[in-house]
Amino acid sequence: MSPRSPAALEAAHLIDRLERLARLGEDEPLNAAQWEALRYLARANRFSRTPALLADYLGSTRGTVSRTLAALEAKGYVERVPSARDGRSVELALTKLAEEAMKRDPLLALAEDIERATGDGAAALADALRRTLRHAIARNGGRAFEACFSCRHFRAGVHASPRAPHHCALLDEPLSDADGTAICAENEPAAA
Amino acid sequence: MSPRSPAALEAAHLIDRLERLARLGEDEPLNAAQWEALRYLARANRFSRTPALLADYLGSTRGTVSRTLAALEAKGYVERVPSARDGRSVELALTKLAEEAMKRDPLLALAEDIERATGDGAAALADALRRTLRHAIARNGGRAFEACFSCRHFRAGVHASPRAPHHCALLDEPLSDADGTAICAENEPAAA
DNA sequence: GAGACATAATTGCTACTCGAAATTATCCAT
DNA sequence: ATGGATAATTTCGAGTAGCAATTATGTCTC
Numbered sequence: 001m002s003p004r005s006p007a008a009l010e011a012a013h014l015i016d017r018l019e020r021l022a023r024l025g026e027d028e029p030l031n032a033a034q035w036e037a038l039r040y041l042a043r044a045n046r047f048s049r050t051p052a053l054l055a056d057y058l059g060s061t062r063g064t065v066s067r068t069l070a071a072l073e074a075k076g077y078v079e080r081v082p083s084a085r086d087g088r089s090v091e092l093a094l095t096k097l098a099e100e101a102m103k104r105d106p107l108l109a110l111a112e113d114i115e116r117a118t119g120d121g122a123a124a125l126a127d128a129l130r131r132t133l134r135h136a137i138a139r140n141g142g143r144a145f146e147a148c149f150s151c152r153h154f155r156a157g158v159h160a161s162p163r164a165p166h167h168c169a170l171l172d173e174p175l176s177d178a179d180g181t182a183i184c185a186e187n188e189p190a191a192a
Numbered sequence: 193m194s195p196r197s198p199a200a201l202e203a204a205h206l207i208d209r210l211e212r213l214a215r216l217g218e219d220e221p222l223n224a225a226q227w228e229a230l231r232y233l234a235r236a237n238r239f240s241r242t243p244a245l246l247a248d249y250l251g252s253t254r255g256t257v258s259r260t261l262a263a264l265e266a267k268g269y270v271e272r273v274p275s276a277r278d279g280r281s282v283e284l285a286l287t288k289l290a291e292e293a294m295k296r297d298p299l300l301a302l303a304e305d306i307e308r309a310t311g312d313g314a315a316a317l318a319d320a321l322r323r324t325l326r327h328a329i330a331r332n333g334g335r336a337f338e339a340c341f342s343c344r345h346f347r348a349g350v351h352a353s354p355r356a357p358h359h360c361a362l363l364d365e366p367l368s369d370a371d372g373t374a375i376c377a378e379n380e381p382a383a384a
Numbered sequence: 385g386a387g388a389c390a391t392a393a394t395t396g397c398t399a400c401t402c403g404a405a406a407t408t409a410t411c412c413a414t
Numbered sequence: 415a416t417g418g419a420t421a422a423t424t425t426c427g428a429g430t431a432g433c434a435a436t437t438a439t440g441t442c443t444c
Contacts, residue, residue, distance in 0.1 A: 005307050007315040012214070012303040013231070014321035017337075019211035019327050020228070022204070022249040031401080036212070039205070056436060059216040064402055066423050072401095088410045088421040110324075111204040113331065115197050117323035118367035121200040125320045129206035132302075136213045139305065146211075223402095223430080244392060256431055258394050263429090280392040280439045 012064045018110060025106030029075065033058065033068050035105070038077060040104050041094050045148055045182035047171060049092040050083075053185040057145055077101065134189065149180040152190045156180075202327045217298030221267065225250065225260050227297070228267060233286050234294050237340055237374035239363055241284040242275075245377040247336055271380060326381065335381050341372040348372075351370065 009174035023032055028099050030038070040057050043112075055065040067093065069143055072078040077098040083089035094102075118125055148154055153170035170186055216223055222230070232249050232360055233241055247257040261284065264270040269290040286294075312316050314360035322338075329336050345362035356366035362378055 005303075005314050007318045008307040008310070009303040011302070011306050011318040011321055012299045013205050013235075014318060014325055015210050015302065016214070016228075016231070016299060018207050018321065018325055018328060021250065021325075021332065021334070023333065024209070031354045033401080036208075039208070043205075050421080051423090059212065061403055062422065063404075063424080067401075070423090086411075086421080090422070107208060108201070110207065110328065111197075111201040111232045111270065113324045113327035114203050114320075116198040117327050118200070118320045118421095121320060122197050122203055125317065126199045126203040126206065128306075128313060128317045129203055129210065132305045133206055133210055133213075135305035135309050136210060136302065139301065140213065140217065142213070157194055225430080242392080243394090251413080253432055254393065255395080255433075262394090275392095278440075281420095282393070356417075 007070060022106045022110045025109055027104060027106075028101050030072075030077070030101070033060070033064075034072055034077075037065070037068050037072060038094065038098055038102060039105065039107065040183075041078065041092055042098075042185045045179050045184050046091075046184040047173070048145075048183065050089055051092065052089075054092070056143055056185065059142070073126075099123070143185055144189055145183050146187045146189060147181055148175065148184045148187065149186060150189060151187045153188065154180065154190075214298045214302045217301055219296060220293050222264075222269070222293070225252070225256075225347065226264055226269075229257070229260055229264060230286065230290055230294060231297065231298075231299065233284055233376075234290075235375045237371050237376050238283075239365070240337075240375065240377040242281055243284065246284070248335055248377065253336070264290075280334075335377055336381055337377060338376050338379045338381060339373055340367065340376045340379065342381055343376060343379045345378070345380065346372065346382075 002127060009163050023035075026032070026035055028035075036058055037054060040054055044053070044057075051065050051069060052062060054069075055062045058065065069078055077095055079093045080094060081091045081093060083091050085143065114122055114125065134144070148168070149156070149166075151168075151170075153168050154175075155167040155169055157165045158167045159174055161174070164176045164179075166175040166177075166180055168175055168186075169175070215227075218224070218227055228250055229246060232246055236245070236249075238287055243257050243261060244254060246261075247254045250257065261270055261272065265272060269287055271285045271287060273283045273285060275283050306314055306317065326336070329362075340360070341348070341358075343360075343362075345360050346367075347359040347361055349357045350359045351357050351366055353366070356368045356371075358367040358369075359365070360367055
């Protein structure tokens with residue numbers, strides 16, 4: 001519980017501060033939780049866009065998420081469609097309005113700041129943060145929610161179809177290139 | 193508003209996610225804003241511990257901060273002492289209870305994760321993040337709130353007294369070593 | 385030094401948010 | 415068929431955020 005390195009502690013404070021600054025740039029009539037929900041839905045693959053998984057991602061309760069989604073739906077950012085596979089479940093989709101809003105996501109401004117500050121060191125920064133995230137996940141036992149292609153169930157290029165060349169061995173579903181880069185609730189990082 | 197580098201965008205998402213994970217670890221009966229306030233007060237020098245500057249740091253209004261502080265005072269984490277220098281102002285101080293709570297700050301756990309994930313690369317990570325913060329500050333015109341010794345008004349070792357060897361040329365006040373590492377609302381980074 | 389104006393902090397008020405618990409509907413295993 | 419899990423929602427109460435108004439104090443000008 002006590003880091004020995006002052007640099008690591010400073011980095012933690014900086015992460016905290018950068019996130020808050022990014023939040024101040026949120027212009028749309030959306031609160032922080034609603035932004036986070038949109039970001040998740042924009043990046044999650046089609047198997048992962050449900051209220052329950054969103055609640056897992058956000059680390060909040062299903063009740064709260066249900067409210068968040070109701071607010072987003074009322075404002076026209078999200079649609080809730082009953083699932084064809086599971087009568088209890090709902091599939092979430094972003095509207096055009098949300099797609100437009102995501103182009104003004106303050107995280108994009110943060111990404112620009114990173115780019116300007118680090119130049120081609122951005123990859124090293126992302127690496128360090130990704131490794132940190134894995135430690136954090138391991139520590140508190142949550143889901144990784146990493147990109148599909150990094151998962152141990154991902155099988156690259158096993159189908160002839162150019163539209164869905166990859167495959168998920170867990171869900172037994174063909175995957176497009178775009179699917180591969182989306183985040184997945186079932187992601188289990190490939191063996192270290 | 194659109195970063196060219198996928199790595200920078202991923203890094204921004206990771207910062208966002210790490211911050212949220214850290215927040216989930218908050219155990220005390222304190223909300224996110226209250227934790228942020230305690231963190232600021234724990235790190236700010238004696239010239240910077242006022243409600244108005246805290247509001248600047250948090251990017252929220254003075255009214256909101258006043259309520260946050262009232263909640264913290266009611267729970268025994270903060271004391272509000274009328275300022276001797278300015279009858280309108282209040283000086284804020286952490287109680288023993290708060291000092292204890294800071295030892296369980298979830299940011300410490302994040303710092304540990306960083307340490308484990310990056311090893312001696314933590315300094316490079318902190319550097320990259322600090323540079324990013326400066327860009328973010330420059331972009332939205334806020335205060336830097338960086339460490340006193342990094343300021344252009346800081347004069348190192350100009351006093352004979354070992355208890356306060358340094359000096360602030362802006363406030364014309366002697367500074368201890370501890371003062372030098374605290375964050376200051378008046379900080380203006382030394383010339384690039 | 386009196387008045388005008390700026391600043392520090394707080395409070396009244398309203399709208400909103402969160403989470404725990406209860407509720408409803410559906411799925412699945414036996 | 416039935417009991418138990420799971421998905422989503424709703425009810426309800428406590429707490430929070432921010433705008434605007436208020437009070438008190440400092441500062442500048444003439």
